[in-house]
Amino acid sequence: MERIVKMTEAEYERFCEFRGAEKTVRSLRARMDMQRAEQEKLAQAVDEAFDMRIDGSQIIVLDREKAAQALRLAAEMQR
Numbered sequence: 001m002e003r004i005v006k007m008t009e010a011e012y013e014r015f016c017e018f019r020g021a022e023k024t025v026r027s028l029r030a031r032m033d034m035q036r037a038e039q040e041k042l043a044q045a046v047d048e049a050f051d052m053r054i055d056g057s058q059i060i061v062l063d064r065e066k067a068a069q070a071l072r073l074a075a076e077m078q079r
Contacts, residue, residue, distance in 0.1 A: 038077055045070040 033079050038046070049066035052059045 042070060042073040045073055
């Protein structure tokens with residue numbers, strides 16, 4: 001079904017502005033979701049690569065490959 005809506009030029013301009021803002025919000029939400037996924041991936045890599053004493057006095061590398069992956073992920077997030 002197709003509708004024809006009549007509106008003034010000012011109303012149409014406001015409508016276009018609203019649609020632009022709506023697209024911007026969608027884009028920002030998608031970007032935030034991607035960043036959240038990257039952060040979770042980094043957290044998992046760090047958790048698998050390192051062990052830390054409860055008091056924070058010592059950090060032990062459990063897996064060098066996972067540690068290197070964690071560093072790469074952290075560097076990518078800085079870009």
